[in-house]
Amino acid sequence: MTATAARTRLLPTATARGRQRRATATAYLFLAPSAIPLLLFVVYPMFRAAWTSLHEWNLLSEKSWVGLDNYADLVSDPETAAAFLHTLYYVLGVLPLTLVGGLALALGLHRAFRGRNLLRGVYFLPVVTSWIAVAIVWRWLLNPSVGIVNEALSWIGIDGPGWWTDPAWSMPSIILASAWKDLGYVMVLLLAGLQALPTDVQEAAMIDGAGWWRRLRSITLPLLTPALFFVVVITLINGFQVFDQVYAMTGGGPNGSSEVVVMRIYDMTFRYGEAGLASALSMVLFLVILLITLGQMRGERKWVNYV
């Protein structure tokens, strides 16, 4: 101890550098447990998929090199275009529902009242439930002939739609189930954002006579924009990769009406024996998500306020 202290005094710069090097080594040591699986199960498969995307491969035979042909095929494939449109439909449907619904829940459950924590737990429950279980339950609820939803609609004189048996309603069915499941997640993120807001500004506004709506619009929401921004980014990233609920609820049908991009990647790989084409599509999807996320980062400055 004393020796180190003495040396520090004698050679300040050299030891500072040494200490920094040690700190860097320590940092790497701490990162290793997560970095190794990440490299092995994320980065390596990514490069393999990129490599596969340049081949024709039915999973069984040897891969054969086709260069960029798979990408050219995707561009001219109407079903791929349709898959992107279905995915966009999903994202545009689920984003406003979870954002507005999650915000309303967060605002409601931010106030202090009896049973608040219980309700927070209840709304978060779907988030930690398996998608397969949720999808099966929703399929029952939305069953066109014996489901509770259509039964309830019939009480008020509405002839319920065919939900997942009708191509026009398959996507709304999935959006509905997804919004229900994701609401709690968005609520928790926004609740955390609300709790981090400074209370003095609110108090000042209250003293100035600002009503609830005025405070929400002019103070709470602007201050909440970092959390809202995060929710939008995450919802879009997750939304473009929607798969579990589609697989379990409709399998992409009927007649391909809910075939989203990842569902198509799955079908191409495991049902149609076109792993090369599917890898190319996953690369394209990655690029699309990357561009959208970068676009959001750019747009961030315009509407997000950091205190």
Place this chain on the structure above:
Amino acid sequence: MRKRILSGIGSVAALSLALAACSSSTDGTEVSESATSDAMEPVTITYSNFISNGGNEENLQTIVDAFEAEYPYITVDVTTLPYADYFTVLQTDLAAGTTADVFDIEYATYPAYQPSGVFAPLDGVDTSAYRGDVAAAYATDGVQYALPTSFSTVVLFYNKDLFDAAGLDYPTSDWTWDDERAAAEALTDADAGVWGDYQPISYYEYYKALVQAGGQFLTDDGSAVAFNSPEGLAAAEWLVEKSGTVMPTAEQGAGTADFDTSLWADGKLGMWHTGIWMFGAADGSDFAWDIAVEPGDVQNASAVFSNAVAVSATSEHQDAAALFAEFLSASDTMVDVRLETGWELPAISDTATLSTYLDQGDPDNRQAVFDSLDGIALPPIIGDNQAQMQDIIGNELTEAAAGRITAEEALANAESKINDLLG
């Protein structure tokens, strides 16, 4: 800074999820040396199957037990999967090089898999033990690559009690579509929840109905489809017009798992187009029932399916695996078990052995199973794009059945999509 990190994490998560679907690894084509030194060393082989799923698990175990008794040094580790998931799992296993030593395949998958070299040749097997026409479907260039475990046909099941109640004559092998239609209409009683008929709106029913109507699926040289014809239209209308008239619609549950089986078991189905593999499940019914050869239009044509077992080219115990494959497809034990339990028909050449099958009761008219072989509709095989083709037919006909498009439009759509696949 926090937002950067958060969205950074988001992008990585995005990446990993987007790529998870296609991150399989090895090429699955490595060839291992055949273990000729299996001899009497204890070995454990794995067997992955769908044939026993849904009621025949114990029957399969009986056969496995008999095999292990005859070859005490071999242990068989059985994995049973539902048919709906089986081929996805098999394909993934083949790609990853984790295939079972012995695995099930079926008639339609053989031509798609064989050229990829995933099957070990079965040189030492006496193929004269099998029905020639069935065994030939699993041989390429004179080499046997898989052994047929069973074959089955699709027949017309009918509920005698419902026929009696409606005062109708039972179906015979002379029935045509018109007879079936008339009976179906007479049997349907919407208020009682009774439906006259059930025939899935699917590729499998369509190619068969097409042959019954006298049409063909592909042109003679196989370069294009030929079903967009008067015969093809008749077949499509035969199927889709049942929906909502004498058969429940998709909204009422048709097409979902086990829907037809429950409807039949509840005694609410007059006629049912399904395979003889349903004998076991239909047996528990508390009403009288029987079967008949499926009615035709201009001719009778029945769908015949066969299942087979193959030995993996990458298996380390190919000799033991081949012994098991042979036992599973040709042994007396297997024949006895299948005949006693009514679990599809063994694809063996010794038809005398099969005579006991006829006297098993329920259904009484088991002769119809053999009669149905007189007119066979073979499924069209197009190779790599088989699954897409089947999906296209199923989807278009389902749209037509729901009344969202006409049968003509369904056929025109299917024609152009499938010709794209063939082109």
